[in-house]
Amino acid sequence: MTDKNDWEFVHSVADEAEWKPGLRKIFDYRDLGVKGGTDGDFIAHVIRRNDTKGTDGVQSWHVHDCQFQMVYVLNGWATFEYDGQGERTIRKGDAVLQVPMIKHREIACSDDFEVLEIVSPANFDTNVVDPPV
Numbered sequence: 001m002t003d004k005n006d007w008e009f010v011h012s013v014a015d016e017a018e019w020k021p022g023l024r025k026i027f028d029y030r031d032l033g034v035k036g037g038t039d040g041d042f043i044a045h046v047i048r049r050n051d052t053k054g055t056d057g058v059q060s061w062h063v064h065d066c067q068f069q070m071v072y073v074l075n076g077w078a079t080f081e082y083d084g085q086g087e088r089t090i091r092k093g094d095a096v097l098q099v100p101m102i103k104h105r106e107i108a109c110s111d112d113f114e115v116l117e118i119v120s121p122a123n124f125d126t127n128v129v130d131p132p133v
Contacts, residue, residue, distance in 0.1 A: 006039050007037055007038050009037070010033035010036070011033075012032040017030045018031075019048075023126060026049060026050060028048055030046040030048075031043070032045055034122075040123060041122065042118060042122060043118070043120075044118045044119075045116075045117055046074065046116055049112065049114070059105055059107070060105060061103050061105045061128065062126055062129060063103055063104075063129055064125070064126050065100075065124050065127065066100060066119050066120060066121065067100055068119065069098040070098070070117070070119075071115050072095045072115060072117075073091060073094045073113075073115050074092065074116055075092055076112040076113035077090065077091045077092070077109065077113065078090055078107075078109035078113050079106070079107040079108050079109070080107065081104060082102055082103070082104045083104065087107065103131075103132050
C-alpha cells in the first residue's frame with residue numbers, strides 16, 4: 001500500500017458520471033475516483049446491468065486476485081455460487097465480503113441489478129478456475 005499521506009480528496013459528482021464498459025460486457029461501470037485518490041490502493045465503482053443479452057464468462061468459476069472485495073447491492077438481485085458457501089441470492093440492501101481468492105460464479109441477475117463494489121488493490125486479475133470439488 002502507498003503512504004496514506006499520498007491519498008487525495010475525491011468528490012465524484014453523480015450528474016457528471018461517465019458509464020463505461022469494463023470487466024464484464026453485460027455491465028456498465030462508473031468509476032468513483034477512488035483508484036486515483038488512493039494511488040491504486042483501492043477501487044470503488046458502481047456496476048449496473050446494461051441491455052447486452054447473453055453470457056459473458058462470469059458464469060464460469062473464477063477468482064479475483066485481490067486482498068479485499070466488498071459488494072453492496074443498490075438495486076435488483078443476483079444469485080452467485082461460492083465455494084464452501086453454496087448459492088446465495090443477494091438483494092437490494094445486502095452486502096457481501098468475498099474472502100480473497102474465493103472461487104465463485106454468477107448464476108443469474110435481474111435486469112435492474114446494480115452494486116457498489118470496493119476492491120483492493122485497484123489493479124487485480126480475474127482468472128477462470130476449475131470448479132470446486
